Amino acid sequence: MxxxxxxxxxxxxxxxxxxxAVVIFGxxxxxxxxxxxxxxxxLAFEGRLAPGFAVLGMSRTAMSDDDFRGxxxxxxxxxxxxxxxxxxxxxxxxxxxxxxxxxxxxxxxxQRLGTRLAQIGHERQTGGNVLFYLSTSPSQYATIAxxxxxxxxxxxxxxxxxxxxxxxxxxxxxAKELNFRLQQVFDESDIYRIDHYLGKETVQNILAFxxxxxxxxxxxxxxxxxxxxxxxAESIGVEGRGGYYQEAGALRDMIQNHLLQVMATVAMExxxxxxxxxxxxxxxxxxxxxxxxKPEEVPANAVAGQYGPGRVGGQPVPGFREEKGVDPxxxxxxxxxxxxxxxxxxxxxxxxxxxxxxxxxxxxxEIAIRFRSAPLAVFRNTQGENTxxxxxLLILRIQPEEGISLKFVxxxxxxxxxxxxxxxxxxxxxxxxxxxxxxxxTLLLDAISGDATLYTRQDMVEASxxxxxxxxxxxxxxxxxxxxxxxxxWGPAAADELLARQGHQWRRP
Amino acid sequence: xxxxxxxVKPDRLLHELAELWTTMGKPSTEADADAVExxxxxxACSLTLIVITDERDDxxxxxETLAHLMRxxxxxxxxxxxxxxxxxxxxRVFAQCWKPFGQSIQICCEQVxxxxxxxxIADIPSIVxxxxxxDLPRVVxxxxxxVGQAADAGALLDLGDKLIFDSALKGAxxxxxxxxxxxxxxxxxxxxxxxITKLRELIAQLLDGHDLRQHSEVVIGYSGGDAGPExxxxxxxxxNVLQHASVDLRRLDAEGCGQMKSLRIxxxxxxRLQSNCAEYKSxxxxxxxxxxxxxxxxxxxxxLKIMQHDPVYERALYRMTPWTHAPGMQF
Numbered sequence: 146m147x148x149x150x151x152x153x154x155x156x157x158x159x160x161x162x163x164x165x166a167v168v169i170f171g172x173x174x175x176x177x178x179x180x181x182x183x184x185x186x187x188l189a190f191e192g193r194l195a196p197g198f199a200v201l202g203m204s205r206t207a208m209s210d211d212d213f214r215g216x217x218x219x220x221x222x223x224x225x226x227x228x229x230x231x232x233x234x235x236x237x238x239x240x241x242x243x244x245x246x247x248x249x250x251x252x253x254x255x256q257r258l259g260t261r262l263a264q265i266g267h268e269r270q271t272g273g274n275v276l277f278y279l280s281t282s283p284s285q286y287a288t289i290a291x292x293x294x295x296x297x298x299x300x301x302x303x304x305x306x307x308x309x310x311x312x313x314x315x316x317x318x319x320a321k322e323l324n325f326r327l328q329q330v331f332d333e334s335d336i337y338r339i340d341h342y343l344g345k346e347t348v349q350n351i352l353a354f355x356x357x358x359x360x361x362x363x364x365x366x367x368x369x370x371x372x373x374x375x376x377x378a379e380s381i382g383v384e385g386r387g388g389y390y391q392e393a394g395a396l397r398d399m400i401q402n403h404l405l406q407v408m409a410t411v412a413m414e415x416x417x418x419x420x421x422x423x424x425x426x427x428x429x430x431x432x433x434x435x436x437x438x439k440p441e442e443v444p445a446n447a448v449a450g451q452y453g454p455g456r457v458g459g460q461p462v463p464g465f466r467e468e469k470g471v472d473p474x475x476x477x478x479x480x481x482x483x484x485x486x487x488x489x490x491x492x493x494x495x496x497x498x499x500x501x502x503x504x505x506x507x508x509x510x511e512i513a514i515r516f517r518s519a520p521l522a523v524f525r526n527t528q529g530e531n532t533x534x535x536x537x538l539l540i541l542r543i544q545p546e547e548g549i550s551l552k553f554v555x556x557x558x559x560x561x562x563x564x565x566x567x568x569x570x571x572x573x574x575x576x577x578x579x580x581x582x583x584x585x586x587t588l589l590l591d592a593i594s595g596d597a598t599l600y601t602r603q604d605m606v607e608a609s610x611x612x613x614x615x616x617x618x619x620x621x622x623x624x625x626x627x628x629x630x631x632x633x634x635w636g637p638a639a640a641d642e643l644l645a646r647q648g649h650q651w652r653r654p
Numbered sequence: 655x656x657x658x659x660x661x662v663k664p665d666r667l668l669h670e671l672a673e674l675w676t677t678m679g680k681p682s683t684e685a686d687a688d689a690v691e692x693x694x695x696x697x698a699c700s701l702t703l704i705v706i707t708d709e710r711d712d713x714x715x716x717x718e719t720l721a722h723l724m725r726x727x728x729x730x731x732x733x734x735x736x737x738x739x740x741x742x743x744x745x746r747v748f749a750q751c752w753k754p755f756g757q758s759i760q761i762c763c764e765q766v767x768x769x770x771x772x773x774x775i776a777d778i779p780s781i782v783x784x785x786x787x788x789d790l791p792r793v794v795x796x797x798x799x800x801v802g803q804a805a806d807a808g809a810l811l812d813l814g815d816k817l818i819f820d821s822a823l824k825g826a827x828x829x830x831x832x833x834x835x836x837x838x839x840x841x842x843x844x845x846x847x848x849x850i851t852k853l854r855e856l857i858a859q860l861l862d863g864h865d866l867r868q869h870s871e872v873v874i875g876y877s878g879g880d881a882g883p884e885x886x887x888x889x890x891x892x893x894n895v896l897q898h899a900s901v902d903l904r905r906l907d908a909e910g911c912g913q914m915k916s917l918r919i920x921x922x923x924x925x926r927l928q929s930n931c932a933e934y935k936s937x938x939x940x941x942x943x944x945x946x947x948x949x950x951x952x953x954x955x956x957x958l959k960i961m962q963h964d965p966v967y968e969r970a971l972y973r974m975t976p977w978t979h980a981p982g983m984q985f
Contacts, residue, residue, distance in 0.1 A: 157964075159855070
């Protein structure tokens with residue numbers, strides 16, 4: 146309730162953000178240059194940051210504040226997407242950029258960091274609020290958190306939060322160990338595990354679609370839904386990330402985190418409120434309800450693929466094993482198709498098919514919900530035969546051409562009852578032409594404001610590792626006949642067979 | 655008796671709109687026709703925007719504003735051009751289309767244009783009402799204030815769920831009239847108020863967390879003979895939120911037409927205003943904040959996002975000092 150003394154105008158003002166300093170470990174790295182700094186600049190451009198906002202970059206490279214500002218200016222100008230670069234805004238934003246060199250393995254570096262933070266806090270009036278952003282190798286996460294804690298920087302009069310990027314461990318045990326070490330320094334409520342997929346506007350829109358409308362939720366269950374397909378296809382290969390990808394693989398890189406989170410968003414129960422913990426409780430509950438496969442069930446429910454050499458668009462494409470940094474005998478999967486079941490009353494026996502892969506025909510991420518067919522085909526064609534019923538399909542498009550489509554049948558004009566599938570489209574871009582914030586803008590702003598709704602929590606991370614662990618364990622014992630799909634195709638034939646066994650087939654997006 | 659003019663029939667216009675879509679939606683090739691998922695045109699509409707404008711106003715500028723606006727707020731736009739000509743009543747329909755970058759579909763919005771003489775204003779509601787998109791909000795934007803002086807102008811008020819005026823226009827309704835409209839349960843917007851959103855937001859950010867009782871004096875500096883509606887709105891808002899402070903308007907020089915130049919909030923906040931930005935000093939912090947341009951598009955876009963009573967605006971409106979360009983609209 147607004148009082149006369151309130152300065153706020155919620156209908157017109159952007160959400161308030163408190164003043165703070167963001168400390169970026171790995172400030173000289175690619176993520177900082179390509180994503181974090183452009184996102185922060187864009188927030189400054191839109192006036193979303195508090196006046197005393199500051200960034201303190203830290204990495205091993207020796208640099209002055211001015212060198213850092215110059216380097217960040219070049220990056221922002223280069224990587225800023227769909228926004229103009231404004232020299233005046235930059236000048237003002239750059240006043241709040243600072244840098245300190247230091248090795249994260251060196252305890253003295255954290256003491257220097259503390260001294261610098263205190264000085265910046267005074268200059269910029271940040272109120273002691275600090276957000277630590279770990280844009281480093283995952284193997285350094287625990288060490289950095291412990292360094293911050295040992296230097297007494299994890300507690301102050303203001304708030305202290307930490308953001309880490311995926312992967313959160315490389316299996317269940319390492320994820321638990323990482324969580325344990327982080328929690329020795331920070332409260333779980335101050336640990337923000339970023340999953341940029343959840344920051345996408347269209348993923349958030351799934352919640353609005355499901356719980357902001359009254360007509361869909363009654364259909365959202367095993368009685369009406371036949372199966373769900375979640376696709377995250379990339380048309381490119383590993384693009385210079387061969388070394389990393391060889392260790393990770395598609396199951397760890399995409400399914401364990403992003404796609405299981407998307408599945409949880411599609412299948413979770415409505416939360417009582419839209420508070421961060423209420424929403425995350427429901428997501429976590431869903432992830433815990435995913436049926437854990439027995440080893441002998443893995444072959445029938447999960448398919449691994451790896452692309453070989455081929456041609457796409459008239460150009461030769463090297464196979465995964467020919468990529469730089471990749472073992473020529475690599476057994477790493479660049480494609481996964483898997484079937485998951487959710488063991489609760491709403492979804493019992495409804496298959497959730499998830500697939501992701503590199504070098505597929507197009508870049509597309511979508512969720513397709515296939516409804517059960519009409520129970521009786523009452524329409525007959527001109528020969529007097531029943532026409533086949535066509536199941537309704539609801540497609541939630543995450544990217545590109547974000548939106549929602551509903552496929553249903555309609556009578557073809559003219560004599561006779563001939564039916565034809567048609568599509569009713571909602572296009573995000575046409576109804577809301579305004580620019581959507583990037584996932585990093587949304588997530589950074591949320592972390593600064595203390596809103597963890599779109600971040601993953603320890604129990605969610607562990608539940609999703611639990612869901613994929615049997616597949617990882619089983620695959621470790623196998624020798625695959627890789628490569629098994631050509632670039633520019635929809636993956637190995639075994640993926641089609643996976644669905645065919647259930648009488649289903651993959652949608653071609 | 656009014657002489658007979660060719661009638662403008664809403665049914666006919668609706669039929670033309672339907673035909674427009676049928677024609678545009680026809681596949682251009684046989685391959686398109688065969689493709690089940692063929693995507694040609696997407697019809698987009700989230701509200702009806704009725705624009706009342708003077709025929710003498712810059713038609714190109716309005717077309718540009720609407721074209722931009724439709725990308726953010728796809729709507730059925732009904733532009734009513736009020737003409738000085740003795741007897742005029744005509745209409746045409748067309749579509750505004752664009753293809754978002756990198757997408758395969760073309761997005762189109764409908765537009766209806768009516769030209770009507772001042773003496774025929776009473777005919778507008780019966781034409782425009784049936785043309786409004788069903789079940790969607792209707793907004794009337796009085797882009798020109800001159801129509802308000804026509805005898806039957808009051809009939810236009812029933813066309814919208816929300817009415818948008820601009821107090822900075824000559825002939826705009828007085829604040830007292832806006833208050834009456836708001837009190838009669840209509841949603842009222844004033845672009846003069848919209849122009850100060852970013853400044854108010856900056857002030858709110860800078861004073862956030864302060865004990866507001868420490869601010870005892872506020873001075874809003876302006877240039878020109880009389881403070882404009884924006885300065886007066888800001889004064890009213892500050893009086894509401896800083897109840898322990900005196901909030902005064904101070905003329906800084908004689909040049910100009912009442913635009914705000916500066917703001918001082920005791921004890922330590924100084925803001926210097928330029929056209930699209932503000933430079934401020936608060937304690938040891940000295941920075942610059944960029945404001946969006948004050949184009950019709952930016953202002954309208956903000957107003958179209960608010961389709962409910964705006965309590966902060968209405969409270970400021972009730973605090974406004976009497977001020978108006980004379981003569982005001984006759985609503």
